[in-house]
Amino acid sequence: AGPRLADLEVVVIGASTGGPVALQRVLTQLPAGFPVPVLVVQHMPASFTPAFAERLNELCQVRVREAAENDLLRPGEVLLAPGGRHLGVRGRAGALCVYTYEGASDHFYKPSVDIAFREVAELAPRGALGIVLTGMGADGAKGAQALKERGCWVWSQDEASSVIYGMPAAVAKAGLSDQVLPLDEVGEALAHLR
Template identity: 65%
Template sequence: MQKVRALIVDDSGFFRRRIRDMLTADPAIEVVGEAANGREAVEQVVRLRPDVVTMDIEMPELDGISAVREIMRRRPTPVLMFSSLTFEGAKATLDALDAGAVDFLPKRFSDISVDAAKARQQLQQRVKAVVKGGQGRTPTPASPAARNTATSAAASTTAPTTSSSRGVRAADLDLVIIGASTGGPMALQRVLTGLPANFPVPILLVQHMPANFTKAFAQRVDGLCAISVREAVEGDSLQAGQALLAPGGRHLGVVRKGAGLGVRLVEPREGQFYKPSVDIAFASAAEVAPGKVLAIVLTGMGADGCEGAKRLRQTGAHIWAQDEASSVIYGMPQAVARAGVVDRVLSLDNVADALKRLR
């Protein structure tokens, strides 16, 4: 089997050695080079043609964000960023994702797992996943210019995966709820920026992100959107023209609040991997608003959202999923598609238009 060829970029020699040791512990991964700054990284990407790059953000000569932009211009390659789990670190990481990076991990590995072996395994899995997700598609920045010029390979893919594609009307919905993981921040940004200020149905967003990142992400997207976007807080009321984002490190649930719906935030139990969890949010919506939910599963690793989508579908809810061609990682959408509960499969570029056509 062909090995994944990785380039490690960090100005700390100690950190580069640590990453090398963690990656090469997996026989399926080969480290083909190292770089101490962004300028070296760009040169080595062009010369070595790695399958994946691990990239620090703060470096001399050329920072990680600028390096990602230059890599995407000269030789697009999947990039996995390392980030500090601070509010400022979150903003810088989101800039890197906007520049074209695929995913990110905490730079302090104890933030991934207190178990060193598990942290090593998660790094190895993430590196291989972003390479697999990038095969057959070119990583591109999510800037407005790139969005305007990019052409999706599956722009016309709207075929249902079930026997019939049921129509859905905004008047029949209490809630739209969207779940995503790897590749999700830029996917959500693309969907939400396509919606009008008077979008008639409240929206909940569940994105796998650590604490501190979700607030920064919500603020960032709110500044780009016609609708209001912010991090959810306990007791929030769901309103048309507004999207509420589940805070990192907590689960989001739905409750009845007068004639409408509200937000309930739940502390995770020990052993729960996804915090927030799409499954938990979907299951809560199924219980509180049976048959009156449109759930959308976007790009992401794993299968979070599949069990919740099954529960939603049992109540008569509508389920849409992103297609493989436009997904960074076709894990979560594939899981719900294979479960046979999806009404429509859509290219990412078509999701906002489909939502706008709800009547």
């Protein structure tokens, strides 16, 4: 059994190399009234994220924009982490909002999937779904562990459809994936959650 829509407070998607195309393929599958807020953490320089959010917004039925300070997590809306800053979540169940911060430089990636996953795990225990898409390295694996410890769900992209099978591999090999899916089935599976 997978997560039930009624139980989900947020979906968080992390990606790196090959991510922009992968995210486009996932997010364009979501219907306009998708009932769960979506956060996206894509490794990308700050100068690229506003244009990427705009492009996704043009292509998707859900609303996509770059996350700004204190944006509320709203159903039918996708917030893209700004490049060069970490994305955090605060608030309480039913009224979560995002904040961004510089963070220590010991995190190679900014934004970091691990950080976003960990923050969501703490604020939406049992109510979050983390999805790790194509990317180099292992960002997301520690965060996926935090999600699982809080009773949340984790999906990862399969090797055959990944441009680089690093991040999703780290999650799957650690035994943290509830489902390993080909890219084209990720958006479909999300859209068909009941």
